[in-house]
Amino acid sequence: MTNPGGTASTAPETSSGIAARVHARLSELGATVAVAESLTGGLLCAALTDPPGASTTVRGGLVVYASELKSALAGVSEALLDERGAVDPEVALALARGARTRLGATYGVGVTGVAGPDPQDGKPVGTLFAAVAGPRGEVVREDRLAGSRAEIRAAAVRVCLELLSAEYDRPG
Numbered sequence: 001m002t003n004p005g006g007t008a009s010t011a012p013e014t015s016s017g018i019a020a021r022v023h024a025r026l027s028e029l030g031a032t033v034a035v036a037e038s039l040t041g042g043l044l045c046a047a048l049t050d051p052p053g054a055s056t057t058v059r060g061g062l063v064v065y066a067s068e069l070k071s072a073l074a075g076v077s078e079a080l081l082d083e084r085g086a087v088d089p090e091v092a093l094a095l096a097r098g099a100r101t102r103l104g105a106t107y108g109v110g111v112t113g114v115a116g117p118d119p120q121d122g123k124p125v126g127t128l129f130a131a132v133a134g135p136r137g138e139v140v141r142e143d144r145l146a147g148s149r150a151e152i153r154a155a156a157v158r159v160c161l162e163l164l165s166a167e168y169d170r171p172g
Helices: 015-029 043-048 067-072 078-084 089-103 149-168
Strands: 033-037 058-063 107-113 127-134 137-144
Touching: 015 043, 015 149, 033 043, 033 089, 033 149, 043 058, 043 149, 058 089, 067 078, 067 089, 078 089, 089 107, 089 127, 089 137, 107 149, 127 149, 137 149
Parallel strands: 033 058, 033 107
Antiparallel strands: 107 127, 127 137
């Protein structure tokens, strides 16, 4: 990518750009995705459904902000939630698994964390756990994001899209 001056741009790819690339690659693979999101409150599914033709690759999304919905809708174990709290890497993975199985997708993405303004479950603002479950295995990523509540949530969407992109292109 170049700017009008002809020098290489170092601007990070936008969520819309990543989502379009994800959609194109999922289409090539004949694959689908579903999400279970807490921290992002629907923003991840919105980004995934933004590219034209996304209905061929996006199965759906679960917005499970309340802990009891993480269990009831996404299948996260109540014992896990009681023991570890909602902001935990195992919860992110359980959300990804639940999205994949309950919505019948090739890949499931789960995301949980703390956007602020206050810490939650002993985790500081900016904590992010994102996970992908798919045919090649499972991966969980932990990040510490900075910024306002809106900036943290937007960055979390980008992290999830990047994680999904890396997972479907992983050798194996």
